[in-house]
Amino acid sequence: MPERRVAEPTRMLEREVKLAATPDFKLPELDEVDGAVQATQPDEHRLETVYFDTPDLRLARWGCSLRLRQGEGWTLKLPSSSSGPTLNRRELEFPGDGGRPPEAATTLVMAYVRRSSLVPVASLSTVRRRVQLKQAGGRVLAEVVDDDVSVIQGLRVASRFREVEVELRDDAGERLLEPLLARLRLAGAADGDNLPKLVRALGPRASAPPEVAPLELTLRSTAADLVRHAIATSVAALLRHDPGVRLGDDPEDIHRARVATRRLRSQLRTFRTVLEPPWAQALREDLRWLAAGLGEIRDKQVMAERLRSRTASLPDVDGHAVAELAAQLDVESEEARGRLVLDMRSDRYIALLERLVDAARNPSITEPAKERATEVVTVMAAGDWKRLRKAVEALGDDPADAELHQVRILAKRSRYAAEAAEPVLGKPPARFAAALTELQDLLGDHQDSVTAQQWLRRAAEGSLAFVAGQLTAIERDVAFSDRSLWRRKWKLVARKRLRRWMI
Secondary structure, three states: OOOOOOOOOEEEEEEEEEEEOOOOOOOOOOOOOOOOEEEOOOEEEEEEEEEEEOOOOHHHHHOOEEEEEOOOEEEEEOOOOOOOOOEEEEEEEEOOOOOOOOHHHHHHOHHHHOOOOOEEEEEEEEEEEEEEEEEOOOOEEEEEEEEEEEEEEOOEEEEEEEEEEEEEOOHHHHHHHHHHHHHHHHOOOEEOOOOOHHHHHHHHHOOOOOOOOOOOOOOOOEHHHHHHHHHHHHHHHHHHHHHHHHHOOOHHHHHHHHHHHHHHHHHHHHOHHHEOHHHHHHHHHHHHHHHHHHHHHHHHHHHHHHHHHOHHHOOHHHHHHHHHHHHHHHHHHHHHHHHHHHHOOOHHHHHHHHHHHHHHHOOOEOHHHHOEHHHHHHHHHHHHHHHHHHHHHOOOOOOOHHHHHHHHHHHHHHHHHHHHHHHHHOHHHHHHHHHHHHHHHHHHHHHHHHHHHHHHHHHOOHHHHHHHHHHHHHHHHHHHHHHHHHHHHHHHHOOHHHHOOOO
16 A cells, blocks of 8 residues: 655744733834834734643653644744754644644654654633834845733633744844844843743743753762763754654754764663663664664765765866766665655654663663762773774784774774763863764764765766766775874874873
C-alpha cells in the first residue's frame, strides 16, 4: 500500500521582541520612526486560540507551542534559536480547523510527545490592535501588536495580561527594531522576559525545565551525578534538534544531532566502569543504528559543501560541472534523510527515545558510581588517553588512511572524556580537549578528503569525468598536506602539562 502523503506546511522564521504593558497602555504614533516607512492605522480584531500539549506540558517546557486559532488554522512553533534581543522561532502553519492536530504537525513533535497524547491545555481570547510598517510599494517590514489577553477556564476569565510585540517581517526591518522599542518604552511599555503567551497563561508548570535537563555539578558531585549530567546533555541536544532533522531545512540540525549521538555513545563507553555493562552496551548498539543514519546524511552534506568550496580553484568553465557533482550529493543526502525520517516514525525510534529519557534521569549505575566524580573521571579519561597514545605509537612512518581514521576516532573519545570532566574540574580538561579538537579536526579533514576522492572516482562519468579528476587531484594534495601536519598537532596534544589533571 503506498504511503499516505502529508501536506507540506507553510514555513517561516518568527522574530519578535515582547514588552509588558499595563491595562491603560496606548499604542503611540509610529509614523516618524523611519522616514522611508509608513505606519498604517491600527486595526483591531479578536483572536480565539486553543493550545494543545501533553498533560505534563512537554511542548511548552521544550519551548514549543501548538495552537488552533479560529479562521487561521493550526500553527506550530519550534524551540527558540535566539541569539540577540529577538525571540527567534521556526513557525509552521497547517490548514484545518478540526479539533484534532494535523498529522504533519504531530510528526514534527513526535520526539517530545512519544507515547503521551496531545490535549487542549489553554484557551486564550485576545483583543489585538495591530500597526504595520510598510515601505513604498506595500512591503511589510515590521508589525507592532498590542495584545489584551484573557485566559479562559470554562465559562470564566481566569486571568488577564497585556503585552506588546514587535515582529520583524522582513530582513530590511532590522533597522526599525531599536527605534520602535524606544518609542514603545517611552509610551510606558516595559522590557519583559520574552515569554510566549502560552507560558504566561499556564504559569510555573509551563516554564519548568524540560523533562531532560543536565544537573548542576560541583566538586562534591558523585560519579553518578556526572553520568546523569553527561547523558542528559547529549539526550537534550538530540531531542532539541529532532524536529529540524525531520524538516530538513537546516544542515546544522543534522550535524548537532549526529554529534549528540556520537558523544553519548563515546561517553557510555568511557563511563563503563560505573554503568551496568548490559544496559550500557544495549543503549550503545541502538545509538549506533541512529548514528549511522545521521552520519550518512551529514557525510554527503559535508562533501557537497567541500566540492563547492573548490570551485574557485578551477577554471570558470568548469564551475557548472562542480555544481552538478555537488547537486548529485544533495540528492543522495536528501534520499538518505528521507529514509531516516521514516525510521524516526517507527516504534523502534520512539522506544529508543523513551529509554534515552529514562537513562538521563535514572542511568543503571554500579557501586563505584557513588564515589566522588573528581576521582573517578580522571581515571576514566586517563584510560581513553592511553588507548589513543598506544595507537599512535604503533603507527609506522607512513600509516594507512584507515589507521589515521582510527586515531581520529580515539582522539574524539579522549576529547569527549575530557569534556565530561570539565564541569567538575574546570579549565585543565578544557585545555586538553581543545588540543585534541585541533588534532581531530585535522584528521577529520584528511578523512573527508579520502572519502571525497573515493566518491569522485565513482561519480566520474561522461562530461563530468574531467572535472572530477581535477577535484580528485586537489583532494589528494589536501590529504598529503594533512598527513604532513598531523604529527605536529599530536606533539601539542601529548604535552605532559595538559594531562596533569589525570591520574
